[in-house]
Amino acid sequence: MFNTAYLDLPPLQSAAGTVQLPGSKSISNRVLLLAALSRGRTVIHDLLDSDDTRVMLTALEQLGCGVERGVAGVPTDVAITGLGGGVPKSPAKLFLGNAGTAMRPLTAALSVLGGDFALSGVPRMHERPIGDLVDALRQLGCQIDYTGNDGFPPLKIGTPGLKLDAPIAVRGDVSSQFLTALLLALPLVAKQDIHIDVIGELISKPYIEITLNLLTKFGINVKRDGWQRFTISQGASYQSPGEIWVEADASSASYFIALGAISTTTNSSIRIEGLSENAIQGDIRFVDAARLMGAQITSGANHLEISKGAWPLKAIDLDCNHIPDAAMTLAVMALYAEGTTTLRNIASWRVKETDRIAAMTTELRKLGATVVEAQDFISVTPPALNAWKAASIHTYDDHRIAMCFSLAAFNPASKAVRIEDPKCVAKTFPDYFETLFSVVKPSSVPVICVDGPTASGKGTLASRVAQQLGFSYLDSGALYRLTALAAKQQGISWDDEAGLAKLAAHLPVVFEGQTVLLNEDDVSELIRSEEMGMGASKVSVFPAVREALTALQHSFARLPGLVADGRDMGTVIFPTAPLKIFLTANAATRAERRYKQLISKGISAKLDSLRADLEARDLRDSSRASAPLKPAEDAVLLDNSGQTIEESVAFVSNQWQSKLGV
Numbered sequence: 120m121f122n123t124a125y126l127d128l129p130p131l132q133s134a135a136g137t138v139q140l141p142g143s144k145s146i147s148n149r150v151l152l153l154a155a156l157s158r159g160r161t162v163i164h165d166l167l168d169s170d171d172t173r174v175m176l177t178a179l180e181q182l183g184c185g186v187e188r189g190v191a192g193v194p195t196d197v198a199i200t201g202l203g204g205g206v207p208k209s210p211a212k213l214f215l216g217n218a219g220t221a222m223r224p225l226t227a228a229l230s231v232l233g234g235d236f237a238l239s240g241v242p243r244m245h246e247r248p249i250g251d252l253v254d255a256l257r258q259l260g261c262q263i264d265y266t267g268n269d270g271f272p273p274l275k276i277g278t279p280g281l282k283l284d285a286p287i288a289v290r291g292d293v294s295s296q297f298l299t300a301l302l303l304a305l306p307l308v309a310k311q312d313i314h315i316d317v318i319g320e321l322i323s324k325p326y327i328e329i330t331l332n333l334l335t336k337f338g339i340n341v342k343r344d345g346w347q348r349f350t351i352s353q354g355a356s357y358q359s360p361g362e363i364w365v366e367a368d369a370s371s372a373s374y375f376i377a378l379g380a381i382s383t384t385t386n387s388s389i390r391i392e393g394l395s396e397n398a399i400q401g402d403i404r405f406v407d408a409a410r411l412m413g414a415q416i417t418s419g420a421n422h423l424e425i426s427k428g429a430w431p432l433k434a435i436d437l438d439c440n441h442i443p444d445a446a447m448t449l450a451v452m453a454l455y456a457e458g459t460t461t462l463r464n465i466a467s468w469r470v471k472e473t474d475r476i477a478a479m480t481t482e483l484r485k486l487g488a489t490v491v492e493a494q495d496f497i498s499v500t501p502p503a504l505n506a507w508k509a510a511s512i513h514t515y516d517d518h519r520i521a522m523c524f525s526l527a528a529f530n531p532a533s534k535a536v537r538i539e540d541p542k543c544v545a546k547t548f549p550d551y552f553e554t555l556f557s558v559v560k561p562s563s564v565p566v567i568c569v570d571g572p573t574a575s576g577k578g579t580l581a582s583r584v585a586q587q588l589g590f591s592y593l594d595s596g597a598l599y600r601l602t603a604l605a606a607k608q609q610g611i612s613w614d615d616e617a618g619l620a621k622l623a624a625h626l627p628v629v630f631e632g633q634t635v636l637l638n639e640d641d642v643s644e645l646i647r648s649e650e651m652g653m654g655a656s657k658v659s660v661f662p663a664v665r666e667a668l669t670a671l672q673h674s675f676a677r678l679p680g681l682v683a684d685g686r687d688m689g690t691v692i693f694p695t696a697p698l699k700i701f702l703t704a705n706a707a708t709r710a711e712r713r714y715k716q717l718i719s720k721g722i723s724a725k726l727d728s729l730r731a732d733l734e735a736r737d738l739r740d741s742s743r744a745s746a747p748l749k750p751a752e753d754a755v756l757l758d759n760s761g762q763t764i765e766e767s768v769a770f771v772s773n774q775w776q777s778k779l780g781v
């Protein structure tokens with residue numbers, strides 16, 4: 120997850136590859152309970168790993184179900200051996216955290232099965248109402264007591280005297296989870312037809328559809344009369360399907376479906392694993408809308424494959440009431456369509472994480488689009504090629520704004536897009552940007568070079584800037600220091616160009632954050648010694664050594680970008696880098712900094728000899744024939760002699776921001 124204030128997306132060019140998206144939460148916990156109530160063993164693939172599923176699994180284990188985690192070595196595959204008509208282990212005390220999707224259906228299932236159960240959760244769970252469900256269950260003779268406040272968990276459940284002949288009334292206008300809980304529990308006791316009547320207008324119907332659909336997969340066909348009456352037929356009984364796949368989250372999939380439509384090239388595609396066109400989540404209908412805009416989408420049993428069809432995309436005029444969340448993605452796809460796209464019947468956008476109609480309007484306009492907003496629709500006309508603007512996208516603590524605007528980085532004018540507060544994606548998809556970066560190709564990975572003489576503060580400046588931007592960091596000097604150290608360890612002379620080059624080409628080095636491992640030994644401190652600094656300066660004069668380390672340095676350039684420090688980053692290794700800083704400080708300042716650094720580590724040092732040493736090293740580094748230390752022609756000079764580190768970081772950040780134009 121990117122925990123930075125903003126994330127800069129460079130112009131992106133194409134996308135191809137396979138993504139696995141997180142599983143749907145509502146499906147995961149329903150499937151766990153269904154498997155637990157069934158006869159036989161069910162292998163559940165792609166289960167969401169979250170707090171809510173973890174408490175459910177623990178509870179099922181306590182109740183006597185077989186639980187195997189990580190089936191066949193796959194961490195997201197879990198096998199459940201169900202109770203299959205048997206009785207759950209009792210007495211049992213179940214702690215259900217803050218998982219409503221565990222508390223409600225378990226209350227219903229355990230109270231019809233009977234036993235001695237105590238169900239509790241975190242304090243917040245004890246403030247979440249369950250009275251309507253308990254009332255419904257008491258009507259059929261279930262024994263449920265509130266052990267805290269009336270109407271709320273914690274609960275104590277006993278043995279029921281079931282009366283199932285009269286229809287069971289349940290409120291549908293507070294939470295659809297109460298109806299779901301009854302639908303999941305009552306097949307356990309269907310000795311006769313059981314009717315459930317919904318009181319009030321049923322909300323969140325797509326979630327009831329998910330419940331009904333999953334029930335079918337476990338052998339239960341519920342008859343439905345509109346959204347008012349549901350009937351479970353006499354003799355219904357749960358049967359394990361053997362194995363079942365939890366669908367990937369369909370709203371999350373919309374970004375990758377759009378990606379395929381916008382950015383795949385001939386013969387390439389985006390493949391989304393874990394979801395098919397027959398998915399049972401409402402937002403899967405985004406597939407139809409994306410097709411209308413020109414996406415080429417095929418569906419397998421458990422994957423979708425998307426490639427470019429029409430290009431530019433086709434503008435649409437669509438009622439989006441059935442896909443309110445995924446429709447935001449259409450608004451960004453509209454930037455790549457010919458003409459004006461209108462998304463209608465989206466008044467609910469106004470009352471989501473933020474006023475999404477207002478937010479989308481403001482942010483799309485920043486990119487140069489012409490946008491008309493009204494109470495319940497939005498119209499988007501893309502900018503002309505020369506009117507596209509780089510923009511810093513405000514995200515309003517709304518995960519979907521952050522995710523859908525990342526797609527604007529494919530703009531044909533190659534403008535950068537800054538996403539503010541990128542960590543807001545954690546609400547549904549913490550690794551969204553990492554997943555995006557695994558399939559997109561930029562025109563080039565942005566590199567910020569910081570070159571300069573010894574002890575000018577390059578390392579501190581470069582690593583701070585990298586941290587601020589969420590970029591990788593390359594300390595190229597460390598590679599020369601490592602070569603010097605490895606040579607010393609293996610008895611290779613610092614004058615032996617061929618021997619050193621052979622060594623440098625296969626340095627067994629691993630960078631783990633601040634730690635540098637050579638042959639699996641932590642050498643982070645060892646390479647910082649004055650001896651290795653001098654050794655590095657010596658071995659780095661050889662062209663063959665420099666050549667041998669080039670590919671390793673290039674491999675550090677990954678999305679979203681790289682900050683590289685050294686002597687020749689801007690001149691030789693990354694000559695096309697968009698920002699090059701040449702950092703200097705006068706020799707007296709640098710000698711003093713190094714002196715303080717050594718003293719603070721308890722290493723004795725003399726200021727005069729340090730200064731003489733670093734001047735000697737400067738001379739060697741800048742007068743050598745191969746890649747000498749000198750500013751690149753397009754470098755920005757920064758003398759930090761009188762600056763604090765914060766001032767230098769701010770200077771580089773400002774330079775970077777003006778390069779991007781955001």
Ligand code: DC
Nearest residue numbers: 595596597599655656659685686687
């Ligand atoms: O930046 P540093 O002090 O860790 O670098 C050690 C030596 O490595 C330096 O004296 C010259 C050499 N070096 C180089 O030649 N090219 C680089 N890109 C980085 C360092």
